[in-house]
Amino acid sequence: MARDDRPPPGIVCTGLGKTFPDGTAALCPIDLTFQAGHTTALVGPSGCGKSTLLRLISGLETPSIGRVEIGGAPPADTLARAGLAVAFQDPSLLPWRTVRGNIELALGLARHPVVDRDVDQLIRLVGLDGFADVRPAALSGGMRQRAAIARALATGPGLLLLDEPFGAVDELTRQQLAQDLPRIWEARGTTTVLVTHSVSEAVMLSDRIIVLSARPAEVIEDIAVDLPRPRDPDLGRSAEFDALTDRVFAALSRGMVTREPPLAAQ
Amino acid sequence: MTMAAVVAAPARGGFATALALIGFLALWETAARGLSGAYVLAAPSEVVVYIANNAGLLGRALAVTLGHAAVGFLLGNLAALGLAAVAVVWPRSQGVVTGLALLVFCLPLVATGPILRVFFGPGPWPQILLAALAVYYTTLIPLLVGLRAVPASWFDLVRSYGRGRWSALVHVRAVAALPYLFAGLQIAAPAAFLGAMVGEFTGAERGMGVLTIRAMRALDVPMTWALASVATAVAIAAYLALGWVARRVLRDDPPVILAAPPLAGARRPFAAVGDIAIVTGIALVLWWGALEWAGLSRFFAKRPADVFEALVLAPDAAATRATLFAALAETAVFLVPGYLAGLVAGAGLAILLVLVPGLAGLVMPLAIALRSVPIVTTAPLVVLLLGRGAVGTVVLVAVMVFFPTFVACLHGLGRAPGQVMDVMRSYAAGPVARLVRVGIPAMAPAFFAAARMNVPAAILAVTVVEWLATGKGIGSLMALSASLSDYNMLWSAVVIVSALSALGYGAVGLVEARVLRTYAPEQLA
Numbered sequence: 199m200a201r202d203d204r205p206p207p208g209i210v211c212t213g214l215g216k217t218f219p220d221g222t223a224a225l226c227p228i229d230l231t232f233q234a235g236h237t238t239a240l241v242g243p244s245g246c247g248k249s250t251l252l253r254l255i256s257g258l259e260t261p262s263i264g265r266v267e268i269g270g271a272p273p274a275d276t277l278a279r280a281g282l283a284v285a286f287q288d289p290s291l292l293p294w295r296t297v298r299g300n301i302e303l304a305l306g307l308a309r310h311p312v313v314d315r316d317v318d319q320l321i322r323l324v325g326l327d328g329f330a331d332v333r334p335a336a337l338s339g340g341m342r343q344r345a346a347i348a349r350a351l352a353t354g355p356g357l358l359l360l361d362e363p364f365g366a367v368d369e370l371t372r373q374q375l376a377q378d379l380p381r382i383w384e385a386r387g388t389t390t391v392l393v394t395h396s397v398s399e400a401v402m403l404s405d406r407i408i409v410l411s412a413r414p415a416e417v418i419e420d421i422a423v424d425l426p427r428p429r430d431p432d433l434g435r436s437a438e439f440d441a442l443t444d445r446v447f448a449a450l451s452r453g454m455v456t457r458e459p460p461l462a463a464q
Numbered sequence: 465m466t467m468a469a470v471v472a473a474p475a476r477g478g479f480a481t482a483l484a485l486i487g488f489l490a491l492w493e494t495a496a497r498g499l500s501g502a503y504v505l506a507a508p509s510e511v512v513v514y515i516a517n518n519a520g521l522l523g524r525a526l527a528v529t530l531g532h533a534a535v536g537f538l539l540g541n542l543a544a545l546g547l548a549a550v551a552v553v554w555p556r557s558q559g560v561v562t563g564l565a566l567l568v569f570c571l572p573l574v575a576t577g578p579i580l581r582v583f584f585g586p587g588p589w590p591q592i593l594l595a596a597l598a599v600y601y602t603t604l605i606p607l608l609v610g611l612r613a614v615p616a617s618w619f620d621l622v623r624s625y626g627r628g629r630w631s632a633l634v635h636v637r638a639v640a641a642l643p644y645l646f647a648g649l650q651i652a653a654p655a656a657f658l659g660a661m662v663g664e665f666t667g668a669e670r671g672m673g674v675l676t677i678r679a680m681r682a683l684d685v686p687m688t689w690a691l692a693s694v695a696t697a698v699a700i701a702a703y704l705a706l707g708w709v710a711r712r713v714l715r716d717d718p719p720v721i722l723a724a725p726p727l728a729g730a731r732r733p734f735a736a737v738g739d740i741a742i743v744t745g746i747a748l749v750l751w752w753g754a755l756e757w758a759g760l761s762r763f764f765a766k767r768p769a770d771v772f773e774a775l776v777l778a779p780d781a782a783a784t785r786a787t788l789f790a791a792l793a794e795t796a797v798f799l800v801p802g803y804l805a806g807l808v809a810g811a812g813l814a815i816l817l818v819l820v821p822g823l824a825g826l827v828m829p830l831a832i833a834l835r836s837v838p839i840v841t842t843a844p845l846v847v848l849l850l851g852r853g854a855v856g857t858v859v860l861v862a863v864m865v866f867f868p869t870f871v872a873c874l875h876g877l878g879r880a881p882g883q884v885m886d887v888m889r890s891y892a893a894g895p896v897a898r899l900v901r902v903g904i905p906a907m908a909p910a911f912f913a914a915a916r917m918n919v920p921a922a923i924l925a926v927t928v929v930e931w932l933a934t935g936k937g938i939g940s941l942m943a944l945s946a947s948l949s950d951y952n953m954l955w956s957a958v959v960i961v962s963a964l965s966a967l968g969y970g971a972v973g974l975v976e977a978r979v980l981r982t983y984a985p986e987q988l989a
Contacts, residue, residue: 277625278626281626282624283625284620286617286621288617292635292636292639307625
């Protein structure tokens with residue numbers, strides 16, 4: 199499969215903050231490090247700036263203060279060689295292209311060769327076999343998100359940024375994807391950053407969970423997830439899994455207390 | 465109801481259309497028989513007889529005019545595509561590109577026609593250039609709207625693979641803009657025919673325009689009506705053919721997604737003033753440079769300095785200005801009511817069709833017919849029917865404005881976001897509430913785009929009618945100056961009319977900016 203041959207990059211955010219021109223503080227200055235080749239989950243209350251953080255890392259948004267370094271260089275360098283891929287919250291599929299066409303578009307944009315067999319394999323991986331030549335309008339919300347995930351994986355990026363990619367995916371498929379996706383990024387040693395609302399998904403998929411507080415976001419807790427891999431669904435019924443989810447939930451509820459008047463947060 | 469459904473309605477509701485057509489013909493025939501002897505109205509039967517007896521003559525003239533219109537249509541639309549691509553890939557140029565394009569579009573065809581005729585002689589180029597001038601702007605504006613009607617996340621996607629504006633244009637904007645391009649082309653097809661006829665009017669050797677002049681001079685009522693009917697039929701055929709192609713190419717209506725405005729690139733108020741200054745400067749340099757380069761005589765090819773002298777410095781400048789402004793005031797009396805009536809009727813009918821979808825099959829063919837009628841050929845007819853007073857002129861201006869507005873508004877209403885409509889339905893909102901809360905706001909960008917580009921179109925209509933029929937106002941003044949070789953007055957009129965036309969466009973744009981700030985901020989990006 200087409201892929202970036204460089205080693206997966208680590209990410210260092212230093213004093214990183216974003217204020218929009220209208221004065222809204224989307225992210226207050228924060229220091230964070232993401233280890234190369236690891237999967238890190240970001241969890242936190244809605245509106246705490248998780249998505250903004252992800253956009254800053256991707257280089258799609260420029261920071262108002264502080265900086266991001268991917269493998270020691272600004273994100274623009276990684277962007278320029280198509281070394282990262284983003285699965286957006288909104289699947290953002292082009293409505294006039296089929297599932298296959300959308301995946302091929304990503305390959306084309308990243309200047310990767312299109313290998314039909316690889317595209318078919320990706321489509322099968324996300325459980326869309328039989329829908330390769332269907333346009334997004336005919337797919338359910340969950341299927342569209344799966345197509346978007348397949349598209350993000352297609353270029354074999356060294357850095358994978360996932361913004362709640364499973365939001366509309368049904369529970370069974372989600373479990374299946376939680377099995378299959380880590381296998382891909384482990385095999386490639388992809389650095390993955392996952393923004394999610396689901397605590398169990400964060401525990402199941404990641405090597406580390408960063409719990410952020412309500413705005414202005416601060417790191418409430420930084421939890422290492424040292425569960426063995428590969429992880430199967432039975433793990434979800436183990437005592438270690440429960441202990442970890444409890445810890446995340448406790449940290450989340452501590453972080454819910456906002457230091458701003460609630461209405462101002464709107 | 466979606467755009468595709470409404471536009472397809474004539475094809476599907478064939479029965480209603482046929483009924484409307486038969487009713488229309490019956491009414492026409494009855495009226496003509498009632499008015500026989502008044503020399504104003506030829507019955508459909510007389511028109512058919514005339515066409516059958518003169519098929520060869522009409523066929524040759526039609527072929528000539530169609531050929532010129534087609535070349536002009538091609539050139540004009542290619543220019544529109546190029547300008548739109550430049551404006552989108554290089555956003556800073558947009559103000560200047562659209563400003564220059566507008567200024568050229570605002571040139572009154574009634575005056576540029578004779579001027580081009582002097583430059584090019586009796587050949588086909590005045591017709592072709594006038595056809596191109598008549599279409600490129602009506603394609604450019606919807607294209608620019610379409611190229612921006614794209615959700616922000618699609619651009620993020622392109623950027624996330626390290627690609628820039630060019631890739632976004634090729635992979636995202638170009639396809640997203642296709643429905644808008646076709647909407648523009650559909651309006652352009654009859655306009656190209658009209659432009660070619662105005663060109664022939666200025667002294668071509670062959671073509672429909674030449675025959676129309678001959679029919680008018682001879683007061684040949686059946687011939688006038690036959691020419692108008694043939695021109696109308698051709699325009700409707702072109703419109704329907706493009707609609708057919710559009711339905712083939714556009715498999716389904718794209719969803720409406722509103723892109724977030726880029727917060728960083730907010731325009732400063734000075735930018736607009738700067739753009740106007742740049743556009744004016746470039747226009748003056750181009751004007752002067754082109755005439756000097758072509759080495760054209762100062763006698764008929766007036767330079768900017770000559771016009772300035774005629775209007776300001778010359779001993780008779782005050783008299784020239786007084787003549788011009790008196791003519792403009794005469795024109796405004798017809799222009800303003802006609803323009804407003806056309807806008808209101810266009811938006812109103814589009815809204816009515818959404819509320820009462822059953823009407824579409826009946827109304828659409830009639831609406832198409834009215835817009836597709838090349839105004840050149842109907843001017844004498846309308847004046848025959850309604851007299852040389854205000855009513856005829858106002859009606860013609862309104863007709864000219866009506867159809868582009870109607871098509872744009874229908875399109876806009878069809879682009880109401882699907883899920884928002886579902887939300888409204890889930891609260892049991894009735895059709896009127898849905899229309900007021902969602903449909904009309906969704907229609908606003910298209911309505912204003914139409915309102916803006918109809919300012920020059922309305923001026924074209926009013927000047928053509930004044931030239932051909934009423935003998936009043938600025939159109940008549942320009943025609944008179946051209947035939948008297950008063951080139952100082954002619955060029956001064958061109959400058960003043962273009963400037964006022966651009967000013968009117970700007971004024972509509974200001975209203976638009978206020979409204980869109982609320983309803984469609986992505987269009988102001």
